[in-house]
Amino acid sequence: MSPGGAGAPAAAGAHPAAAAPLAAATPPAAAPPAAANHPAARRVLALGAAGLGALAVVSGSPYAAQRAHVDVEELSRTISAEGDHVTALDLARWIKDRKPGLRVLDLRDQAAFDDYHVPSAERLDLTALAGARFQPGETVVLYSEGGGHAAQAWVLLRALGHREVYFLRGGLYDWVAEVMNPTLREGATEVEQKLFEDRAALGKYFGGTPRIGAPTPAGESLPVPKKKDDGGEGFTPKEDAVRRLKKRGC
């Protein structure tokens, strides 16, 4: 309630019977009661409303989403320091370890979500982003199919002032390739072997099927060291990831 207007209806429309004794003090008793009661209070309310109204002209939009603020320098530093995303393996570990306050948000459409989604994920439409509400202490991980939408949504949520937000690098394709179906190529080194075992255990936890000695499609190998993110879709060929998603019945 605004202080200027809170009492306005009651003051402007006070019941004639209740107003009569007060009205009698100033004009003659026959005067219209509505026009005569509490002149000082009415003036204060009118001035209050006028003041709050005038101030509104220079106070900007009342919609939080329209007041979003982008600190380009800070965001570019975060991106450069790779503090904007998590890898599929990081996310898998967070989910497995039940990281407190973790919220995984799937930005794809309902049909895609119903077909398959990262365990524990909830769906959030991109257009509902402005109204999304997060509790203090929550860590938000956004993902989309390839990663493009999630990265854009990351910028928007940061602009809205949410700080603990990350997107899944490589999107659902990376999740499927690295967590659900980790592959050990033939002739792998010992380091690769060790890494594969870790990932295979993680994949099995999520119901995946690690593969040993499977022919490695072009462009895909064990990511040691990991290739720098280029928006997500360059890491695993899209068609191949889709094919494998379909093969899994997802």
Added chain:
Amino acid sequence: MIDAPFYEYGAFGDRAALLLALPIGAAFGWFLERAGFGNARKLAGQFYLRDLTVFKVLFSALVTAMLGAYWLGRVGLLDLSRVYVPETFLAPQTVGGLIFGVGFVVGGLCPGTSCVAAASGRLDGLALVLGMFAGALGMKVAAPRFAAFYESTPRGSFTLPALLHVPYGVVVAGVVAIALAGFAGAEWLERRAR
């Protein structure tokens, strides 16, 4: 941090919302009664420009709610994007408005004030309340026949800032200015009528 609308943000469920509607409705009725709106003659005075209490009370309420919504949104306590804005259906709402207006002039009461009149023991209020429920029931039964018209000429949700392409704050200031000028004008008309 944004907390309101409380219902939208899950502060309470459907049941609590219904229970809360009761005291809010009672308070609404109380203020309508205290404003003298249980009396059809007082309301009819509006149409003869003798007694503009209805205009003053309802416009005051509108300005209060508008300033409250604007400033609560501005300080981040209310998420205005979650506040429901009813959609416009031009033709059916025009017809509905005309029926409402005719009913208001003939009966001297609108839906809310007819309840207030009935509750304060006025028979005309009771008759209008019964008529209102009969009309609502009749409409529900006849709705399928009017379905096409009922959903015709949809125009979506409008807010004045979006419609006029002016900043929200300017509309707020403009409505306040119109209200204050309107109140002054209304009282001038009332003095002249006496």
